[in-house]
Amino acid sequence: MSAPILVTGGGGMLAHALGKVFGDEVELVARDLLDITDPSAVTHAVRGRRAVINSAAYTAVDNAESHESDAFAVNARGAENIARACADASVALIHVSTDYVFDGRATHPYSEDSPTGPICAYGRSKLAGERAVVTAHPAGTRILRTAWLYGASGPNLVATMLAKARAGERVSVVTDQVGQPTWTVDVANRIRHVLVAPPGIYHATNAGFCSWWDLAVAVYDSAGADVSLVEKTVAAAFVRPTPRPSYSVLGDEAAHGVGLPAMRPWRDALNDALRTDFAV
Numbered sequence: 001m002s003a004p005i006l007v008t009g010g011g012g013m014l015a016h017a018l019g020k021v022f023g024d025e026v027e028l029v030a031r032d033l034l035d036i037t038d039p040s041a042v043t044h045a046v047r048g049r050r051a052v053i054n055s056a057a058y059t060a061v062d063n064a065e066s067h068e069s070d071a072f073a074v075n076a077r078g079a080e081n082i083a084r085a086c087a088d089a090s091v092a093l094i095h096v097s098t099d100y101v102f103d104g105r106a107t108h109p110y111s112e113d114s115p116t117g118p119i120c121a122y123g124r125s126k127l128a129g130e131r132a133v134v135t136a137h138p139a140g141t142r143i144l145r146t147a148w149l150y151g152a153s154g155p156n157l158v159a160t161m162l163a164k165a166r167a168g169e170r171v172s173v174v175t176d177q178v179g180q181p182t183w184t185v186d187v188a189n190r191i192r193h194v195l196v197a198p199p200g201i202y203h204a205t206n207a208g209f210c211s212w213w214d215l216a217v218a219v220y221d222s223a224g225a226d227v228s229l230v231e232k233t234v235a236a237a238f239v240r241p242t243p244r245p246s247y248s249v250l251g252d253e254a255a256h257g258v259g260l261p262a263m264r265p266w267r268d269a270l271n272d273a274l275r276t277d278f279a280v
């Protein structure tokens, strides 16, 4: 019998949901036990596995702008280490990636083969990771791009807005960036299906889209807070080190092509998540 599926970045937000969905089929290995920038440690950890889910990443988007080489070390070369080890040991790899590989200037959903064009260092490092894993392990890699994640563990907008709603705080949230709020548990469930799908790129986001302001209003509303406390603003009003894509909507043609149903609408997922992960 092979060892449990290895989940790298085991202390992270998505890893937490993978643990919940897969139970003892997976082993969550946090960074202090496996640093993916260490090729020999990666080789050792991968041996004997049925599959590896790489959810380790340098995810500090703003920091990446001034520490691009650190982001590349993890998101590109670390990912490559995993793919090489998986190729050598004939182990299937799910590599988690992001909507930030696109430029966010589209007006209709990005498909899996839409041209990429990241507008920030984090996005460039994740795109380099995608290319590296496919080059190192073409026959055994599934890239799963997701976006706007939230869940029980880790900082995310839903958790932040819920805390503010419960405190009755007034907030200003942007209306001019749209995307697909996506529950980590739904991504973990989609990964279960993608594991047995043909190699390739798959998008995994909850269906529909909304602005960050819409999402904040939904959270305030669900929490029974006064939605008039959620004020509208625009991205230009915030000075941030990193530009964010203004349109982050992913199509799911590849998943559809292998017979997977669309993921459920973001509002349905949010309702479930608020109840189960956030005790609303």
Ligand SMILES: NC(=O)c1ccc[n+]([C@@H]2O[C@H](COP(=O)([O-])OP(=O)(O)OC[C@H]3O[C@@H](n4cnc5c(N)ncnc54)[C@H](OP(=O)(O)O)[C@@H]3O)[C@@H](O)[C@H]2O)c1
Pocket (backbone or CB within 6 Å): 008, 009, 010, 011, 012, 013, 014, 015, 030, 031, 034, 035, 036, 037, 054, 055, 056, 057, 058, 059, 074, 078, 096, 097, 098, 099, 126, 145, 146, 147, 148, 149, 150, 154
């Ligand atoms: N969050 C989102 O909205 C979002 C959207 C699209 C795609 N994604 C992608 O989804 C995946 C999971 O993200 P997440 O939201 O779960 O992020 P997360 O909570 O930041 O988890 C990432 C984990 O990777 C670990 N890590 C960092 N460097 C590492 C290294 N060198 N070796 C091993 N582990 C390392 C981090 O540990 P430390 O905390 O100790 O650094 C952290 O536990 C990533 O590939 C990310 O790019 C996320």
